[in-house]
Amino acid sequence: MNITNLEYLPNKEIVEHYGVVSGSTVRAKHIGRDLMAGIKNVFGGELKGYTELLSEARDEAIDRMINQAQSMGANAILNVRFSTSSITAGASELYVYGTAVKVQ
Amino acid sequence: MVDLIVFIVLLLLGFVIGNYLEKRHFKSIKERETEFINLPTIMLKNPLRPEGIKSYDLVSGNVVISIDYFKKFVAFLVNIFGGNIEAYESLIDRARREAILRMKAEAKGASEIINVRLETSSISQNTKNGIGAVEVLAYGTAIYR
16 A cells, blocks of 8 residues: 555556545543643653654554555555644544555 | 742743753754755655655654743733744744654655645643643655665
C-alpha cells in the first residue's frame, strides 16, 4: 500500500479511482496522564505522554483508512490529509482522509 | 494569605524553571537544525529534480508542548489591554520547529521532503482547570534517491 500526501505517484500511472477513504479515532487521556500534565503545566515543556498518545491514535486512524482502501481493491492512497479536533474536554478526534486509487 | 503565597510560589517556579527549560529546548533545536541543514523541506508538490527517484514515503512528526504558570499569567494580563502575547509566540515557535525536526529525523537518508504541511491544534482549552497545551503535526513526503 502506497500512502502519500502528493496528488500523484512519481513514475506511476493511475488506472482507477475509488473516491475518498478515511479513518478516525477519538481518544481520551487517562487520569494518570492528566495529573502529570497538570504538574507539567506549572513548569512548561513537552508533554511526552500526550505526544505518544496522539501519534499512536494517528497510526490507528491510518490503519483504519488502509483497511477501507484495501476492501475496495485499491493499492495506493493519494493526497492524504490529517486533521485534529477537540470534541469535549479531555478527548480529541484524529481524522485522516485521502483518495484511494489503483496504480500500475 | 495562603492562596497568595501558593500563587507567588507557582509564579516563581513557572518563571525560573519554565525559562530554563525553554532556553535548553531552543539550544537543542538550533543544534539539530544545523545538523539537518542538508535536508530541504519544501511546500511545493513537485520534487526538485524529477529523475532518479528510488522511493518515497509519508513521514510525520508531532509534539505537544505545555505552557507554564508564568506564561499563563502574562497572557491573562495582556488579555486585559490587548497586544502581542510574546510568551505564547515563543511557545508555538518551539512546537513548530520541534515537529519539523522530528519529521526530518524520521526521513533518514532522504534527499528532500516535499509537500510539507503543518497543523496546529490546542488541547483541552475549554476546561476550567484544563491543560493549556498546543499540538503541532508536521507531515510530508520524503523523496529517496
